[in-house]
Amino acid sequence: MVADFSDLEREFPDAVRALRSGPLPNPQSERPSEQLWHSISSAVAQERSGGLRLVDEFDSPNGRDQTRFRQVSSPPMVDDSQRGVGNGINPDFAQSVAEQDSSVVEMAPRRLGRRMAIGFASAAAVILVGIPLALGLRGENSPGLDGAAELAAIGNSSADGEAALTGRTLSVGIDALESAPESSTYELWLLQVDAAGAPVGIEWIGTVDNTATVDQTFEVPAEIDTGLYTVVDVSIEPDDGDLSHSGNSILRGQLTQS
Amino acid sequence: MTAMICEMVATLEDRLVTGEDSALRDMFDEYGPLVLSICRRLVGDDAEDVAQQVFLAAWRGRLSFDPSKGSIAAWLAGISRFKSIDFLRAKGRRPSTPDEHIADRQAVEPAVNGVVDQMVLASALQTLPPARRDVITLGFYENLSHPEIAARLDLPLGTVKSHMRRGLEAMQRELEGSYGRRLL
Numbered sequence: 001m002v003a004d005f006s007d008l009e010r011e012f013p014d015a016v017r018a019l020r021s022g023p024l025p026n027p028q029s030e031r032p033s034e035q036l037w038h039s040i041s042s043a044v045a046q047e048r049s050g051g052l053r054l055v056d057e058f059d060s061p062n063g064r065d066q067t068r069f070r071q072v073s074s075p076p077m078v079d080d081s082q083r084g085v086g087n088g089i090n091p092d093f094a095q096s097v098a099e100q101d102s103s104v105v106e107m108a109p110r111r112l113g114r115r116m117a118i119g120f121a122s123a124a125a126v127i128l129v130g131i132p133l134a135l136g137l138r139g140e141n142s143p144g145l146d147g148a149a150e151l152a153a154i155g156n157s158s159a160d161g162e163a164a165l166t167g168r169t170l171s172v173g174i175d176a177l178e179s180a181p182e183s184s185t186y187e188l189w190l191l192q193v194d195a196a197g198a199p200v201g202i203e204w205i206g207t208v209d210n211t212a213t214v215d216q217t218f219e220v221p222a223e224i225d226t227g228l229y230t231v232v233d234v235s236i237e238p239d240d241g242d243l244s245h246s247g248n249s250i251l252r253g254q255l256t257q258s
Numbered sequence: 259m260t261a262m263i264c265e266m267v268a269t270l271e272d273r274l275v276t277g278e279d280s281a282l283r284d285m286f287d288e289y290g291p292l293v294l295s296i297c298r299r300l301v302g303d304d305a306e307d308v309a310q311q312v313f314l315a316a317w318r319g320r321l322s323f324d325p326s327k328g329s330i331a332a333w334l335a336g337i338s339r340f341k342s343i344d345f346l347r348a349k350g351r352r353p354s355t356p357d358e359h360i361a362d363r364q365a366v367e368p369a370v371n372g373v374v375d376q377m378v379l380a381s382a383l384q385t386l387p388p389a390r391r392d393v394i395t396l397g398f399y400e401n402l403s404h405p406e407i408a409a410r411l412d413l414p415l416g417t418v419k420s421h422m423r424r425g426l427e428a429m430q431r432e433l434e435g436s437y438g439r440r441l442l
Contacts, residue, residue: 016426036306
């Protein structure tokens with residue numbers, strides 16, 4: 001590199017370093033397929049419809065004459081426990097619905113991101129309540145456990161709090177909560193842990209108020225088995241479009257049966 | 259031509275923020291090759307799956323796009339960066355505790371960042387006005403000095419320096435935009 005670039009290197013260090021790191025690759029070496037577009041647009045359409053959509057001829061082996069509903073499934077990539085995907089719909093219940101009406105199929109038990117969870121929960125309610133009612137059925141979810149948890153601070157947080165689960169209502173109280181970092185929010189999660197205490201499932205529950213004192217209640221979506229998801233976790237989530245857990249938790253506690 | 263392209267990009271930015279359906283398709287058509295090329299280099303056979311995640315995350319998080327911090331290309335490259343890191347981390351091991359999340363990210367980040375940085379720069383270089391692109395290419399890949407570039411391109415020395423500075427400025431901005439706010 002010639003001498004008269006040293007000033008530029010000081011001024012634009014990252015660009016100069018990357019330019020010097022070798023020949024630049026072709027940034028358009030591959031054109032995506034229409035199949036990839038279809039998978040993206042289908043997933044977006046499903047999310048927009050709040051988790052339900054009428055399956056079109058693409059999905060139906062018999063063409064348009066088959067009308068059925070299908071639950072949203074998030075696209076495949078990371079394994080479920082990494083993406084905060086829970087066990088989802090009670091399979092016995094899903095099967096009971098399918099057996100009653102063979103046109104209702106493919107209850108893929110996967111979860112959307114946290115910002116879609118409200119719409120998803122509404123849709124799940126349609127599936128879990130509306131359809132069985134219409135069919136004269138009654139679903140049986142895992143009963144779960146009513147319980148309470150002390151929420152202990154993690155890292156540098158000075159906040160503390162408690163959580164209580166009654167049925168599907170999760171109450172959370174927090175004191176001395178610091179202001180969330182700029183462009184971040186506090187988010188509430190339920191974790192499923194294995195015998196060693198390592199999380200094997202993460203589910204988003206809702207957004208926690210960014211106030212010094214928090215007193216909120218959340219409805220736990222029906223597809224989350226509260227008998228398994230027993231650890232309450234509050235994290236800081238940057239507003240970056242990534243819907244998975246940031247790994248930056250500030251409060252956590254184990255629900256114990258009350 | 260440049261003005262037309264700028265106008266088209268600005269329109270796409272606007273439509274992206276307002277969530278118009280056409281913006282997703284246009285974004286896929288325009289930047290799908292960049293996203294897929296990045297993913298291919300980082301995760302190989304799983305590139306389509308990760309690219310799908312990138313566009314879904316971009317669509318869900320479209321309000322987080324800030325044109326003042328870089329182009330859509332840089333923004334998508336940034337999402338590709340952390341989606342690929344997530345994927346590589348998940349592939350390498352079983353679920354970790356959330357506390358370990360950051361440590362795992364850091365383990366795979368340097369290699370990913372090296373690849374993504376180069377792709378962002380390559381993409382940015384393509385969008386530079388030709389004179390700036392030529393000056394940077396001659397300076398960095400033919401190791402010519404400013405006077406030598408001036409002679410080669412038959413441009414005043416001051417113009418060469420201006421092209422170099424403005425070109426690098428744009429590329430630096432794109433790199434910074436590709437890191438977004440996620441600086442783990």
